[in-house]
Amino acid sequence: MLGKTAAGLFWMFRHLERGENGARLLEAGFRISLTRSATASAEWKSILATSGSLGDYEARYDDFDSATVINFLLRDKDNPASVICNVKAARDNARLVRTALTREVWEATNEAWITLQALLARPVKERDLPDVLSVIHQQKAVVRGAMAGTMLRNDGYNFARLGMFLERADNTARILDVKYYLLLPSFAQIGSSLDQVHWETILRSVSARRAYRWLYGTDISPMNVAEFLILHPQMPRSLTFCCQKIMTNLGYLERDYGVENQSCRMAKTYYQQLKDSSIDGIFEQGLHEFVGGFLVDNGALALQIEHDYRFRE
Numbered sequence: 001m002l003g004k005t006a007a008g009l010f011w012m013f014r015h016l017e018r019g020e021n022g023a024r025l026l027e028a029g030f031r032i033s034l035t036r037s038a039t040a041s042a043e044w045k046s047i048l049a050t051s052g053s054l055g056d057y058e059a060r061y062d063d064f065d066s067a068t069v070i071n072f073l074l075r076d077k078d079n080p081a082s083v084i085c086n087v088k089a090a091r092d093n094a095r096l097v098r099t100a101l102t103r104e105v106w107e108a109t110n111e112a113w114i115t116l117q118a119l120l121a122r123p124v125k126e127r128d129l130p131d132v133l134s135v136i137h138q139q140k141a142v143v144r145g146a147m148a149g150t151m152l153r154n155d156g157y158n159f160a161r162l163g164m165f166l167e168r169a170d171n172t173a174r175i176l177d178v179k180y181y182l183l184l185p186s187f188a189q190i191g192s193s194l195d196q197v198h199w200e201t202i203l204r205s206v207s208a209r210r211a212y213r214w215l216y217g218t219d220i221s222p223m224n225v226a227e228f229l230i231l232h233p234q235m236p237r238s239l240t241f242c243c244q245k246i247m248t249n250l251g252y253l254e255r256d257y258g259v260e261n262q263s264c265r266m267a268k269t270y271y272q273q274l275k276d277s278s279i280d281g282i283f284e285q286g287l288h289e290f291v292g293g294f295l296v297d298n299g300a301l302a303l304q305i306e307h308d309y310r311f312r313e
Helices: 003-035 037-051 054-058 066-075 083-096 103-119 126-150 155-183 196-205 209-216 222-231 239-257 262-275 279-285 287-308
Strands: none
Touching: 003 037, 003 066, 003 083, 003 103, 003 126, 003 155, 003 196, 003 287, 037 054, 037 066, 037 155, 066 083, 066 126, 083 103, 103 126, 126 155, 155 196, 155 222, 155 239, 155 287, 196 209, 196 222, 209 222, 222 239, 222 279, 239 262, 239 287, 262 287, 279 287
């Protein structure tokens, strides 16, 4: 596959996932702010910091009003991290590689862009945010379903999956970091007994509440939630699950192209490190420190994949 086509598929699905992940991050911040209204401004600031948009936001705004932050992260066309910008970027990449997509995937992507463009044409009121976020999740699910149900399991499919799982792993790690920043102001509090409502918010933000209860029952503890989202191999948004899929898809590309790449070796190393980790060891190291290290490794792996397969966005 030509590098331009591979890059288009890779970035199409990175942007789709990034757009949905931005909505998930907003959902986490919104739910937490409802229970901590006295410090809502600081919490919205933390959401921006976690999303990587704080610098751009502070260059334009002086305070962290919820309505301003919501619209900045959802529909600001001058914010490259906003949901609308990412969906547009995904659609633009899909148009460039349209011949590598099935009709169903292209139409689902185009429909997502048209729907969200209309939905986000006007500022989103705080009371409407849950409904807006639900539509974003649904539109992304349609694209994902079309991809799973109609695309050949060839190299194009592997590049699309790499983009999706790299971005998904990044999101889960950042959601955990939101928890750290908003609810664990002191290192000494890591692993302590915190309000179940807040940890349940994190599970909801990654669509994992029901699955968690199947495995752990009603005991929503910091240790169990972190273990589920980091180490559980069957949870489709856990760091371990995402890394395993990245490693697998890179392995398929190696087999198809007959070339051993550094990115595949890196993926195997990172996956093995997660498999060898324990939640006790992670909390002893520090949740924030662990997440920070993971984000660095995940970013390095993404850059290595682009280098190995000679493409750029």
